Amino acid sequence: MDVLTVQKTLQYQGINPGDIDGIWGRKTVAAVKLFQKVRGLQVDGIVGPVTAQALFGIVPNTSTGQHETNAGPLVWYQEAVDLIGIREIPGRASNEDIIKWAVNLNIDFQNDDIPWCGLFTAHCIGSTLPDEVLPKHPLLARNWAKFGDSCTPRKGAILVFWRGQPNGVFGHVGFYKSEDDDAFHVLGGNTNNSVSVARIAKSRLIDSRWPRTASSISGDIVHTSTNEPFSHNEA
Structure with missing residues (x-):
């Protein structure tokens, strides 16, 4: 679901989603929840088929056997995609964008x-969910590995890996893109x-997790091939 279209449609229906900027932020989530409350829908802030039908007049396609909100946006994953290329600054200085993420989450x-x-x-999770x-x-x-609910690895899932030693303290966390x-x-x-x-x-995977408040959204399993070498140190 295109976020910009959601925002414009909410605004047209008299509900303020904040800036019309294509960014899935807290104001847009709050606007979706208000729309759902007014229409007597499940109030979860997610634009799945039922909410989309009420918002756009779209009739959900159930013939494919897809779940309620497969059409819903993986907004946390899209935030991650939008930030590709952000780099830390070598030396004593720091990238202010990275510092700002921490400030916003205390x-x-x-x-x-x-x-x-x-x-x-x-x-990515806190700013969109x-x-x-x-x-x-x-x-x-x-x-x-204690976040949300355990799930099968799929697009948008939070993947947790060990780093160094399987029973050590170091690790890495990120989002499933493909496999x-x-x-x-x-x-x-x-x-x-x-x-x-x-x-x-895959042998380094500790667990795959899914946001609990987005339990009705399902990501796809994406198979691909590559000659890229394994990553051995993500610190």
């Missing part, structure tokens, strides 16, 4: 020399010091 994060894959994940409960100490990658026979292609922060995609061996 996370103690002093500089981008600190591993920030967990912060990136927290920003305002009712979602983040894990305690989200900077620690392995803590994301091949041996590896997941993971969109994450602090990969080669930037927001980028790494090919991580």
